[in-house]
Amino acid sequence: MRSLELLTPNDFSLRETIDAHGWHQLLPFVWDSANGILERIEQLSSGKVVLLRIAEPELGKLTIEASEEADGEEIAARVRRMLQLDIALDEFHAFCTGHPRLAHVPERRQGRMLRSSTLWEDTVKVILTTNTTWGQTKSMSARILNHFGAVCPAAPDRRAFPGPESIAVVPLEEFASAAKVGYRVAAIHSLACGICDGVIPLEGWQTDTEQDAFTLRKRLLGLRGVGPYAAATLLLYLGRGEHVNVDSWARTLVGKELGCAVTDAEVHAFFADFAPWRGLAYSFYAWTPAEPVK
DNA sequence: TTCCAGGGGTAGA
DNA sequence: TCTACCCATGGA
Numbered sequence: 001m002r003s004l005e006l007l008t009p010n011d012f013s014l015r016e017t018i019d020a021h022g023w024h025q026l027l028p029f030v031w032d033s034a035n036g037i038l039e040r041i042e043q044l045s046s047g048k049v050v051l052l053r054i055a056e057p058e059l060g061k062l063t064i065e066a067s068e069e070a071d072g073e074e075i076a077a078r079v080r081r082m083l084q085l086d087i088a089l090d091e092f093h094a095f096c097t098g099h100p101r102l103a104h105v106p107e108r109r110q111g112r113m114l115r116s117s118t119l120w121e122d123t124v125k126v127i128l129t130t131n132t133t134w135g136q137t138k139s140m141s142a143r144i145l146n147h148f149g150a151v152c153p154a155a156p157d158r159r160a161f162p163g164p165e166s167i168a169v170v171p172l173e174e175f176a177s178a179a180k181v182g183y184r185v186a187a188i189h190s191l192a193c194g195i196c197d198g199v200i201p202l203e204g205w206q207t208d209t210e211q212d213a214f215t216l217r218k219r220l221l222g223l224r225g226v227g228p229y230a231a232a233t234l235l236l237y238l239g240r241g242e243h244v245n246v247d248s249w250a251r252t253l254v255g256k257e258l259g260c261a262v263t264d265a266e267v268h269a270f271f272a273d274f275a276p277w278r279g280l281a282y283s284f285y286a287w288t289p290a291e292p293v294k
Numbered sequence: 295t296t297c298c299a300g301g302g303g304t305a306g307a
Numbered sequence: 308t309c310t311a312c313c314c315a316t317g318g319a
Contacts, residue, residue, distance in 0.1 A: 021300095130301040135299095181316080182316045183314045184302095184315080225302065233300085247300040248300055
């Protein structure tokens with residue numbers, strides 16, 4: 001296919017999903033906010049590297065254009081993952097309707113968050129958000145992509161995010177020198193090697209219907225470089241909004257609400273009443289419209 | 295030069 | 308379980 005249409009749930013909005021957090025600022029995503037078009041360079045399982053352009057011409061429908069003939073089913077599946085189209089929000093939206101600080105969530109079709117096409121890419125990027133500035137997160141992510149990602153023929157200056165196999169074959173020292181991700185290098189390189197060796201069946205974790213949220217969190221915490229914050233963030237991306245990903249933003253937010261400096265425990269206590277959607281509630285609690293509601 | 299950012303790992307208590 | 312300390316990087 002070169003283009004296809006995808007039906008979306010009634011409570012979905014492309015723009016709100018993208019605006020939910022900063023993932024659209026990380027390559028290989030490029031978000032054209034003015035025209036409402038999300039671009040992404042994607043390497044398919046065949047090895048083909050395509051430029052995807054995703055738009056929402058009307059509520060309930062997405063259009064996807066690929067830069068060349070490609071497997072439509074695979075592209076649709078990847079877009080569904082990126083936009084969390086298969087995650088049900090009915091109960092969370094019903095909960096938000098009764099809360100003054102969250103009523104905007106169902107009204108604006110919020111609640112979903114842009115994610116990568118693989119859990120591998122999301123995990124690497126979350127690790128790159130730890131103990132650093134957002135500007136450095138973007139730089140580190142771009143260096144990994146530009147050194148090890150495959151070039152897109154339709155856009156020769158742009159690349160796909162490298163798969164774990166592209167990192168695992170690179171010696172640690174060489175990867176460290178090129179990526180300049182600081183002490184995070186061992187976490188990312190060992191994750192790539194673990195996936196390729198079959199020791200860490202990362203992608204399988206998100207389709208393992210037998211596991212509960214506790215087990216999934218325990219698995220994520222077992223990854224090097226993944227602590228409570230990173231695990232909670234990844235759980236949010238996996239549709240499990242139970243845990244608050246306490247970061248400096250959360251501490252600032254709750255500090256303003258309470259009028260004093262707060263500990264992580266106090267942040268958790270602040271969102272305790274939002275169970276079982278503490279994490280989702282935090283993600284959208286502080287939301288303010290980027291532009292007037294039309 | 296020093297501090298610190300969308301934290302995590304480790305040792306020791 | 309809690310605390311202290313260290314961790315690479317680069318901008319302020």
